[in-house]
Amino acid sequence: MSNDKPRSPIESGCPDGFQYMHPVMRKNYGQWKFHEHPQPGVLRHVANSGDEIWTVRVGTQRILDVFSLRELCDIGDEFADGYIHFTIRSNVEYLVTDPAKVEPLIKAITDKGYIVGGTKNSVAMISHTQGWLHCDIPGTDASGAVKSMMDELIDEFRNCNMPNRVHITTSCCQINCGGQGDIAINIQHTKPPKINHDLVANICERPTVVARCPVAAIRPAMVNGKPSLEVDEKKCICCGACFPPCPPMQINDAEHSKLAIWVGGNHSNARSKPTFQKLVAAGIPNNPPRWPEATAVVKNILQAYKEDAQDWERINDWIERIGWPRFFEKTNLPFTKYHIDNWRGSRNSLNASTHIRF
Amino acid sequence: MAKKIYETPMLDELESGPWPSFISGIKKLRDDHPDERIQEVTSSLLGQLEHSYETRKGYWKGGTVSVFGYGGGIIPRFSEVGSAFPESKEFHTIRVQPPAGNYYTTSMLRQLGDSWEKYGSGLQTFHGQTGNIMFIGTDTDGVQHFFDEVNEYGFDLGGAGPCVRTAMSCVGAARCEMSCTNEHGIHRLLVNNFTDDVHRPALPYKFKFKVSGCPNDCQNAIERADMAIIGTWRDDMKVNQDEVKNYINAKGENGRQYYLDNVVSRCPTNSLTLNDDNTLTVDNHNCVRCMHCLNVMPKALHPGDDHGVTVLVGGKRTLKIGGLMGTVILPFKKMDTEEDFESLVELAEEMIDFWAENGLEHERTGEMIERIGLVNYLEGIGVEVDPNMVGHPRESSYVRMDGWDEEAEKWFERKAEAASA
Structure with missing residues (x-):
């Protein structure tokens, strides 16, 4: 460490994006007229001024090494005016004003092994969390699971064959940082935490941990003469909320931490109000390095949706129309007692009518 | 000293298949990077990651690392198996706020990459789920040096911990005909009004701003933001x-x-x-x-021409009481003048102040509203009730309503005021 006087930070906050925006976007800010979708992965936006901008969307590995970052910049410099935009699903977008530049740009991108697609009614890039590479509480490795899944779904990313767009997310714990998705693949623990009582007193702020439990299943206790915590295992819902504030309450379990799959999360207000995802499958093995069982369930759901949904129906719209019994029929997924919600407000999720499809 | 190469049979399987592989990228750093430090760090990282794949467990734990003058913005990571993988035993992530809307020039990306290569692992993500650029992997010393360097050319840390977090906005008016507001302007104005609350975590828990230019809500604001700003219009389409x-x-x-x-x-x-x-x-x-x-x-x-925004409050995911969508607190607000922008910031200040006073530890705004009721919250932040805030009125008759006449009078007064305005 140097002994220089520490430097005071400049609290500049969020930088202004305008300085990094393609000049045609700057010029036509708020003045766009319409867009078209000439081919998968490509968008054409036309402004009131008559200016146009062509977007080429690119899937990457998301966790970029500097070599890949520079390679993406090289493509941007040579073929795309030196500007890059990132979507919220971590795709790279190149922007060009000359339509003649689109095909050479696509060729340069695919030659380097990146994937053009992810627009309109495709399976978009899976939005995911970090996993074992970096997180302190992960039950799985979203990065690896996503790589494995995108290998299998790549044609659905490169083409637009779905009834509407499909947003898939993954999350490495039940906090669900990956967020809502048409399909969400999340860790679901099935056993209470294993407590290392020797460490609790020194590492954990016990009242905080007690307060963190959503079902009040944790209470202070003396174990082997040391202050610790105990879990009422009958009440415990195995959510893992105690693990972040108290790492000695290990929730991750090589065998019993499973994957669960949820469907029908939709953030858009289009047609219906935004919806949360619903449980459809659980007990799926957390099986690195390629998680084939989880991918198989996802592909099965996608297949049923693709075959049966009408144009413009997102997965939630589709199920709203056909009903949940038929969803389970079409996907051959078992319907169990665990699908019936018992959390607060859960009676609102029950069928209080004679609306039944035969 | 030759770097130690760990066997990674499981990770190697993630190099096959047509989708780009992050494992191949990390291996490139290990094998081809000119800096021996980066080779060693990434080699060690691969070793620990393989160990995680074998045992199906994570081995990072948190700690306390920040930069001089701030209390947050860094995700500290210390390895629990650092003796087996010593070169990556400290592997902190630096959260840096991206330009609003996630626009970059290639020269800016290169500059960020060059800085990171000097002090970090050479691995980065655009962007994490909160919306930050994630510079993944450096030691405590590297954190300060890297921050000092990027801070000099205009980048600042994002939020981590119980604080105002990095904001996000959709592509918006820059390239979308659906856009009904100045997403990036609102995004920067809000989050940069709270830089102190971003950098010095002292709130009950996290607080997120997200801005979408239209009700398609590509930014997932209603689901994920404590304060969601959604562009809309009120004249004819x-x-x-x-x-x-x-x-x-x-x-x-x-x-x-x-x-x-x-x-x-x-x-x-x-x-x-x-x-x-x-x-x-x-x-x-x-x-x-x-x-x-x-x-x-x-x-x-x-969309029509009479643009404005709808503001919703209290969206969040699972912890602790379950997922909550945002709730409308302002059905329509013009965002044309400087005063319009100022009053939005004032509303955000009211929201954060009230929550800072009344939220329990680790309680998001939406959970607090669930606990105290929307009406108490509205009174706390000085917003009048509006039928647009509800899906439907009360169904339960178990409520004390002896203030009815005054409340009804307030409604008619507000109506008369609006009519004469």
């Missing part, structure tokens, strides 16, 4: 009847049926009529701006 006909004709002889099935009948409030001459009539008074018809016919249908 614009209909280009020639383009409506073009869409119908382009589908051939089934065109009319296609748009009846996919536009008219999908309207959630039955506000669309396709007339016999293939013109479209919109009942704008009952349109809820869901965006579906605009999405299907972007050349023919456009």
Whole structure:
């Protein structure tokens, strides 16, 4: 460490994006007229001024090494005016004003092994969390699971064959940082935490941990003469909320931490109000390095949706129309007692009518 | 000293297949990077990651690392198996706020990459789920040096911990005809008003701003933001009847049926009529701006000109009481003048102040509202009730209503005030 006087930070906050925006976007800010979708992965936006901008969307590995970052910049410099935009699903977008530049740009991108697609009614890039590479509480490795899944779904990313767009997310714990998705693949623990009582007193702020439990299943206790915590295992819902504030309450379990799959999360207000995802499958093995069982369930759901949904129906719209019994029929997924919600407000999720499809 | 190479048979399997592989990227750093430090760090990282794959467990734990003058912005990571993988035993992530809207020039990306290569692992993500650029992997010393360098050329840390977090906004007015507001302006104005609360975590828990330019909400604001700002309009949507006909004709002889099935009948409030001459009539008074018809016919249908925003509060995911959507607290607010922007910031200040005073530890705004009720929250932040805030009025009769007459009077007074304004 140097002994220089520490430097005071400049609290500049969020930088202004305008300085990094393609000049045609700057010029036509708020003045766009319409867009078209000439081919998968490509968008054409036309402004009131008559200016146009062509977007080429690119899937990457998301966790970029500097070599890949520079390679993406090289493509941007040579073929795309030196500007890059990132979507919220971590795709790279190149922007060009000359339509003649689109095909050479696509060729340069695919030659380097990146994937053009992810627009309109495709399976978009899976939005995911970090996993074992970096997180302190992960039950799985979203990065690896996503790589494995995108290998299998790549044609659905490169083409637009779905009834509407499909947003898939993954999350490495039940906090669900990956967020809502048409399909969400999340860790679901099935056993209470294993407590290392020797460490609790020194590492954990016990009242905080007690307060963190959503079902009040944790209470202070003396174990082997040391202050610790105990879990009422009958009440415990195995959510893992105690693990972040108290790492000695290990929730991750090589065998019993499973994957669960949820469907029908939709953030858009289009047609219906935004919806949360619903449980459809659980007990799926957390099986690195390629998680084939989880991918198989996802592909099965996608297949049923693709075959049966009408144009413009997102997965939630589709199920709203056909009903949940038929969803389970079409996907051959078992319907169990665990699908019936018992959390607060859960009676609102029950069928209080004679609306039944035969 | 030759770097230690760990066997990674499981990770190697993630190098096959057509999708780009992050493992191949990390290996490139290990094998080809000119800096021996980066080779060693990434080699060690691969070793620990393989160990995680074998045992199906994570081995990072948190700690306390920040930069001089700040209390947050860094995700500290210390390895629990550091003796086996010593070169990556400290592997902190630095959260840096991206430019609003995630726009970059290649030269700026290169500059960031060059800085990171000097002090970190050479691995970065654009962007994490909160919206930060994630510079993944450096030691405590590297954190300060890297921050000092990027801070000099205009980048600042994002939030981590119980604080105002990095904000996010959709692509917006820069490249979308649906945009009804200045997303990036609102994004920067809000989050940069709270830089102190971003950098010095002292709130009950996290607080997120997210801005979407229209009700398609590409930014997931309603689901994920404590304060969601969604662009909308309140005059009539614009209909280009020639383009409506073009869409119908382009589908051939089934065109009319296609748009009846996919536009008219999908309207959630039955506000669309396709007339016999293939013109479209919109009942704008009952349109809820869901965006579906605009999405299907972007050349023919456009938002009106009287733009503004809807503000929702309290969206969040699972911990602790379950997922919550945001709730409308301002049905419509103009965002044209400087005063309009200032009053939005004032509202955000009221929201954060009230929550900072009344939220329990680790309680998000939405959970606090669930606990105390929306009415108490509205009184706390000085916002009047509005029927747009509810899906439907109260169903339970178990409520004490002896203030009814005064409350009804308030409503009529507000109505009279609005009518005379």
